[in-house]
Amino acid sequence: xxxxxxxxxxxxxxxxxxxxxxPLLILAAAGTGKTRxxxxxxVHLLRRGVPASRLLLLTFTNxxxxxxxxxxxxxxxxxxxxxxxxxxxxxxxxxxxxxxxAVGYPRDFSILDAEDQRSIMGRVIREAGFKPKEFAKxxxxxxxLSGAVNRNVPIEEWLEKKADSVDVAGxxxxxxxxxxxxxxxEIAAMDFDDLxxxxxxxxxxxxxxxxxxxxxxLHVLVDEYQDVNSLQSGFVDLxxxxxxxxxxxxxDFQCIYSWRGSDYRNIMDFPERHPGTKIVKxxxxxxxxxxxxxxxxxxxxHNPDQFPKxxxxxxxxxxxxxxxxxxxxxxxxxxxxVAELVKSYRGLGYKPSDIAVLYRSHFHAVDAQLALAKxxxxxxxxxxxxxxxxxxxxxxIALLRVAQxxxxxxxxxxxxxxxxxxxxxTAERLWKTxxxxxxxxxxxxxxxxxDALPAKARSVWARIDAPLARWNDSPxxxxxxxxxxxxxxSFYREYLRKQFDNADEREEELHQLVSDVASRSGIDEFxxxxxxxxxxxxxxARENAGLSGPDGEVLLSxxxxxxxxxxxxxxxxxAVEGMFPSSRSLDDQGGDDEERRLFYVAVTRAxxxxxxxxxxxxxxxxxxxxxxxxxxxxxxxxxxxxEEREDDDGxxxxxxxxxxRGAGGGGGGRWRRDGGWGRSIAGWSDWSF
Numbered sequence: 001x002x003x004x005x006x007x008x009x010x011x012x013x014x015x016x017x018x019x020x021x022x023p024l025l026i027l028a029a030a031g032t033g034k035t036r037x038x039x040x041x042x043v044h045l046l047r048r049g050v051p052a053s054r055l056l057l058l059t060f061t062n063x064x065x066x067x068x069x070x071x072x073x074x075x076x077x078x079x080x081x082x083x084x085x086x087x088x089x090x091x092x093x094x095x096x097x098x099x100x101x102a103v104g105y106p107r108d109f110s111i112l113d114a115e116d117q118r119s120i121m122g123r124v125i126r127e128a129g130f131k132p133k134e135f136a137k138x139x140x141x142x143x144x145l146s147g148a149v150n151r152n153v154p155i156e157e158w159l160e161k162k163a164d165s166v167d168v169a170g171x172x173x174x175x176x177x178x179x180x181x182x183x184x185x186e187i188a189a190m191d192f193d194d195l196x197x198x199x200x201x202x203x204x205x206x207x208x209x210x211x212x213x214x215x216x217x218l219h220v221l222v223d224e225y226q227d228v229n230s231l232q233s234g235f236v237d238l239x240x241x242x243x244x245x246x247x248x249x250x251x252d253f254q255c256i257y258s259w260r261g262s263d264y265r266n267i268m269d270f271p272e273r274h275p276g277t278k279i280v281k282x283x284x285x286x287x288x289x290x291x292x293x294x295x296x297x298x299x300x301x302h303n304p305d306q307f308p309k310x311x312x313x314x315x316x317x318x319x320x321x322x323x324x325x326x327x328x329x330x331x332x333x334x335x336x337x338v339a340e341l342v343k344s345y346r347g348l349g350y351k352p353s354d355i356a357v358l359y360r361s362h363f364h365a366v367d368a369q370l371a372l373a374k375x376x377x378x379x380x381x382x383x384x385x386x387x388x389x390x391x392x393x394x395x396x397i398a399l400l401r402v403a404q405x406x407x408x409x410x411x412x413x414x415x416x417x418x419x420x421x422x423x424x425x426t427a428e429r430l431w432k433t434x435x436x437x438x439x440x441x442x443x444x445x446x447x448x449x450x451d452a453l454p455a456k457a458r459s460v461w462a463r464i465d466a467p468l469a470r471w472n473d474s475p476x477x478x479x480x481x482x483x484x485x486x487x488x489x490s491f492y493r494e495y496l497r498k499q500f501d502n503a504d505e506r507e508e509e510l511h512q513l514v515s516d517v518a519s520r521s522g523i524d525e526f527x528x529x530x531x532x533x534x535x536x537x538x539x540x541a542r543e544n545a546g547l548s549g550p551d552g553e554v555l556l557s558x559x560x561x562x563x564x565x566x567x568x569x570x571x572x573x574x575a576v577e578g579m580f581p582s583s584r585s586l587d588d589q590g591g592d593d594e595e596r597r598l599f600y601v602a603v604t605r606a607x608x609x610x611x612x613x614x615x616x617x618x619x620x621x622x623x624x625x626x627x628x629x630x631x632x633x634x635x636x637x638x639x640x641x642x643e644e645r646e647d648d649d650g651x652x653x654x655x656x657x658x659x660x661r662g663a664g665g666g667g668g669g670r671w672r673r674d675g676g677w678g679r680s681i682a683g684w685s686d687w688s689f
Contacts (some may be wrong), residue, residue, distance in 0.1 A: 005040055013037045016280040018044050019247070021535060023274035025225075025267075026249040029309045030296070030604035031287030031566070034249045035068060038223055041074045041247055042080065052082035054218040058236065058647040062086055064223060069294055084217070088232050089192055092199035094526035095213065096190075102206040103198045105188060112184070112191045117142055124179045128172075133420065136168040137499040144501060149193045150261035152230035156264045165504050167497030182556055196231050203238040214242035225250030225270075237273065246274060252307050253300050255599050256560060264594075268305065283309050285604075290317030292610050292640070296603040298637040303593045311604070323603075323610035323642045325575070325634065330625070332519060334613045335367030337647060338571055339375040341611055342554055345569055352378055353552025356567040358559050358602050360580040363387050363506075363512045364573050365556050373532050382557040388530050392496060392506045396513055397530060399464075399487055400480065403471045404523050405440040418495065419457035426454070431519050440468040463490035484514050505584065513620060518623040559602045570606035575614045576628035592632065599633040612642070 006014055013033055016026045017040040028034030045055060059065040065085040073080040084091060093111065100107050114122070121138040132138075144166065148158035155177060159170040166173075184190065190198065202209045220240040222228070224247035228236070240246040248270065255264045271277040285293055290313035297310050328334050342355055357379075359365050366387045372379045387393060395418060401411035409431055416427035430452055431438075439445055448467055453461055467474070467482040474482060488507065496503035520526040555567070574580050581595035603610060612634070617625040634642070 005044060009037070009040060010284055012280060012282050012284065013040070016249075016282065017041045019278050021243075021245050021268075023244055023277040024247040025270050025277050025279045026247065027279060027309060028249050028251055028282040029253060029285065029311050030251065030506070030601070031285040031311070034251075034282065034285060035064075035223075036069075037072045037282065038221060038247075038560065039068050041077075041221060041410050042068070042083070043075050046072075046076055046079050050078055050218055050398045053084075054216060055083045055085075056091065056217040056220045056239065057223075057476040058088055058091060058221070058232075059085070059223045060087060060227060060578035062090060065090075068223070083125060088235065089195045090109075092195040092235070094198050095202065095209075096195065099202045099206065099209045102202050102209060104185070105190065105198070106414065108188075110187070110189045111195070112189050113543040114662070116189070117191050120183050121176065121180050124176050124183060128176055128179060128602060130172065130176075135498065136166065136173060140166070140499055140501055141173060141176055141180075144173065145180070146193050147261065147501065149197060150229045150231060151263075152234070164503070165497060166501070167503075177550065196235065200231060200235050200238070203235070210238065210241075213239050218243050219245040219247065222246070223250075226252055226255040226264070226267045227257055227262045228266050230263055230266070233263070233266040239329070244274070244276075251309075253303075253309065253597055253600050254563065256563065256594060256601055258594055261503065265575075268307075272337050279307070281309050283312050284314050286314045287313045287607055288604060289313060289315055289320035289608055291320050291322045292603060292606050295323050295610070295637060295641045296580070296600050298641055299633050300600045302636050303596050305593065314336070321609065321643075323606075325611060325642045325644045326611060326613045326647055327644060328613060328615050328647045330615050330617050330619065331367040331574075332371075332517075333647060334573060334615050335369075335371035336493070337613055339371040339377060341569075341571055343375065345609075350569060351512040351551040352554045354568045355571065356555045356557060356562065356565070356569070356605065357571045357573065358557055358562055359573040360559060360598070360604065360671050361509075361511050361580050362390070362558060363516075364579060366516055368556065368573060369533055370529055377554060378552070379554040379556055382555065382561040386533060387509070388533055390506075390509070392500075393509060393513055395492070396484055396487065396510050397527075399483060400517070400523060401470055401527065402438065403440050403479075403483060404527065406437045409436060412438055418492070419460055420491070421454040421456040440471050443469065460491045476522055477514070480517045480523065481514050481621045484510055514621040515619045516622060519619040539629070559598050559605075562605055563601050566605050566607055568606075568608045569611070570602070571611045571613065572602050573613050575612045575634055576618075577631060578628075580631055581633070596633060599631075640659040 005017055009017060010033075013036065014035050015437070019041075026034070026037060028037065042055065042057065046052060057065060057068065057539075059068070065087065069080050069083060069085050084094070086094075096103075096105070097107055098110070100109055118138050121142055122132065125132060125135055125138060125141070143156065144159065144162060147162075148155045151158065155174060156170070159166075159173055163170060184194070203213065204210075217239055220236060222236055227250070236246065236248075248267075250267050252264070252267050255262065255267065258264065271279065288296075288311075293311040293313050299684070300306070301308075326334075326337050328337050338357055342352070345354070345355060357365065357368055359368075360380075362383065362385075365381075369379070369381075369386055388397065395414065398411040398414040401408045402415055405411070412431055413424070413427045416422050417424060418431060421431075430449065433452055434445060434449060437445075438449065446468065450458055450461060450465060464483070464486050467479065467486045470482070470589070471479050488510065492502075493507060496506050500506055517523065517526045555562075557565075577583075581592050582598070585595055586592055614630055615628055617627055620626055
């Protein structure tokens with residue numbers, strides 16, 4: 001307890017840790033030691049004589065709470081015993097064990113896990129008279145309900161907002177949601193969302209409970225405050241309302257979870273909601289080398305609504321290399337570049353686990369996955385599910401397998417069971433009726449299948465039958481595009497909207513799948529590549545390379561899933577408009593601020609080396625190519641902050657030695673012929689040389 005905090009913290013960390021009573025906003029930029037600062041804030045309060053039992057520490061994971069409390073205990077000799085610490089849900093549950101009666105629950109209420117929730121919702125849907133295969137998937141109904149709850153908006157309002165992307169009547173969804181809530185009451189059970197909703201209700205509606213907890217907690221501390229949603233913000237404001245000793249640590253530059261309910265305004269409006277707030281900025285970065293931080297600073301400054309901060313490198317950076325921008329021909333060349341970079345770093349003594357490949361969306365990593373697998377480089381994906389392993393992608397690939405391989409019974413059964421009124425036994429019976437083979441070029445065989453299908457499935461299948469009949473007559477890749485489009489139009493688009501709350505994104509991924517197929521020499525090559533990326537093949541690749549042990553694996557991750565992590569080497573993919581920033585996110589959010597924050601998070605994951613890859617062209621669904629424009633996040637920063645390297649491998653794709661080079665600073669581009677560079681005048685078709 002006699003620890004000299006000045007010797008352990010830098011001046012800004014010390015100022016934050018020892019700040020006087022009152023509201024405190026610690027703006028901790030990336031890599032500046034926010035956890036360390038919060039730990040020593042706890043230590044300082046204990047040393048001042050604040051009883052441990054009067055401290056409340058709120059985090060987003062129990063692991064984070066344990067880590068902070070253990071570190072504080074090491075410094076204080078165990079004086080942290082008695083602190084209320086944990087996730088918002090953990091603390092809410094603890095409160096409700098005393099005060100559940102105030103919201104009509106017994107103290108011994110049970111907590112539903114995800115499987116319990118699905119079971120209850122499935123039963124509610126059936127009891128309401130809806131057929132599960134024709135109604136919204138129970139997981140979708142639960143997700144929609146949770147989305148409204150965590151945004152603290154009326155369910156009716158949320159369903160109206162989601163109406164365009166969910167193909168189920170809002171009143172039917174509302175009926176099931178209400179009956180689900182009633183059923184929980186009947187069995188005295190709460191789900192995770194209920195814990196926070198009911199704890200907040202107790203504080204708002206019961207004066208005795210509010211007095212008890214406001215008096216109990218002399219100091220409230222919150223980690224990762226930029227990620228709180230409206231419910232969590234309301235909970236924190238209420239429980240700290242009496243003593244006003246609320247210390248929050250966060251970074252508005254890293255607020256990237258609006259899609260799951262976090263509200264950027266909570267951190268931005270904190271000083272307004274809490275008059276007299278002391279603001280301390282942590283800007284000394286202990287993670288990354290200077291050139292990486294300069295790029296991050298130059299990008300994030302373009303966000304207009306922010307608490308200005310500038311990262312300053314604490315690591316010696318005099319001879320540190322700049323981030324590198326690799327300009328490559330297309331997605332396949334990008335995958336090859338990733339494999340090449342990984343091999344180079346392994347040659348320099350880096351382990352695979354020292355390297356991360358980051359991207360905006362999972363389908364961006366398809367070519368990188370394939371290139372790493374072919375090079376026998378061990379890798380893993382943060383989600384545990386590769387692009388080709390996602391259910392909707394596997395459904396579409398199964399249809400392509402049916403068209404291409406008459407004897408592929410597994411693919412046939414998968415596709416048939418997606419149809420209305422077709423279950424497993426019906427699908428197996430149809431397969432046997434067809435003699436365990438379905439040749440799409442055989443008109444009689446297709447007619448036999450259509451006649452044997454249940455009536456509800458027959459009309460749906462009729463729209464798929466036409467492109468199947470043309471499968472071998474239509475040129476590649478047009479046959480693929482026609483078949484997938486018919487698949488979507490016939491029933492699968494509606495199916496997605498009854499299964500997932502991100503149906504539009506999944507449909508976009510199926511269009512990307514068509515482009516991916518079109519980039520191959522044929523459907524057989526594509527199907528072989530998919531097979532290569534199975535778990536079995538990747539495990540074999542690790543064994544062949546002899547690297548399944550302590551060297552670990554290259555991590556492939558979306559940037560959202562990489563937040564809070566760091567690596568010596570980071571490779572960022574698809575730095576082009578429409579991919580990063582995502583065109584869909586720009587449409588949904590009406591601006592690029594959050595996308596720019598996502599770019600900032602990606603850049604600041606790198607400790608030593610940062611590589612950004614910019615493909616020049618993307619493959620269209622008809623097998624053609626169209627030019628990509630360099631991401632605005634690179635165009636808006638001085639180009640002296642990164643080293644640009646042009647990779648000419650594969651650039652002769654237009655024939656005759658002509659090479660397309662996308663513009664670095666705006667629209668249009670440059671076209672190189674016979675070694676000379678020209679500038680486009682009016683887009684893709686008008687050129688000057």
